[in-house]
Amino acid sequence: MTRSRTRTDTLSDTAPLFMALGDPTRLQIVGRLCREGPLSVAQLTASCPVTRQAVSKHLRVLADAGLAQGRRKGREQVWQIQPQRLDEARRHLDCISTQWDAALRRLQSLVEKNETIADSTQSYIKCNFV
């Protein structure tokens, strides 16, 4: 119970992260903030084909996901990537990737003998997976 609960928590924690990164405009914003450092809404809008308000909304989404943070600086709001959170996200991805890797290798060999997939499923579950 505890283990599956943990798994669920990890899931509901990870999905929003992917969701926030699942928009091209947002991904582009994140990219720019990483490459060019802190930028204002106006600066970000300049290189975006969408309205300033649209960019603002995207920034809000990124902020809600903990990926970016904005702070007032005079009449403009400067946005920057949230390093801790982004690094945390990166480690999350690495963790998942690693988790996948094991299954990948096992599946790879399975793919080669396509015709026996369903037949081998049962023993597969019992022998090779938790």
Place this chain on the structure above:
Amino acid sequence: MTRSRTRTDTLSDTAPLFMALGDPTRLQIVGRLCREGPLSVAQLTASCPVTRQAVSKHLRVLADAGLAQGRRKGREQVWQIQPQRLDEARRHLDCISTQWDAALRRLQSLVEKNETIADSTQSYIKCNFV
């Protein structure tokens, strides 16, 4: 031009991947397929709180993203993770992560002196980023 075009392509290539993984149900399905190997729609539905049709839709999304593949086996359709594509995706994530890493380190030091963010932005751009 060529470089920014490449960047755009990478973006429009990556975003759908994140998008496909940005749903908790879908992430759960991917997890199960990785852990337990090829499964039928009915088997996947059994551990999902949603309808069989909902699961089918999610599988279609995963298939469109190239992450999963289904094949008929008698009267049931067995789904499995697309190893090559998933590995490709993993490398994609690693690539992005690495790209972020550099910015992370640079930003990390910037965060510590919060009050001078905007002041240092200009030289920051010129000196430390492409």
Place this chain on the structure above:
DNA sequence: TAAAAAGGCAACTACCTGGTTGCCTGTCAG
């Protein structure tokens, strides 16, 4: 001090998405 710049707030639209139900087609087993 008045105009311009930066951006927040709210309303509204169009579309996408996750989910459902109902019905239909194959396939397997008694």
Place this chain on the structure above:
DNA sequence: CTGACAGGCAACCAGGTAGTTGCCTTTTTA
């Protein structure tokens, strides 16, 4: 051969999302 099982297809619905426009406040600057 008939019933049960697996699943696809289509219609439909509620809610979310990306985007817009319009108006407002605050800050800068000429």
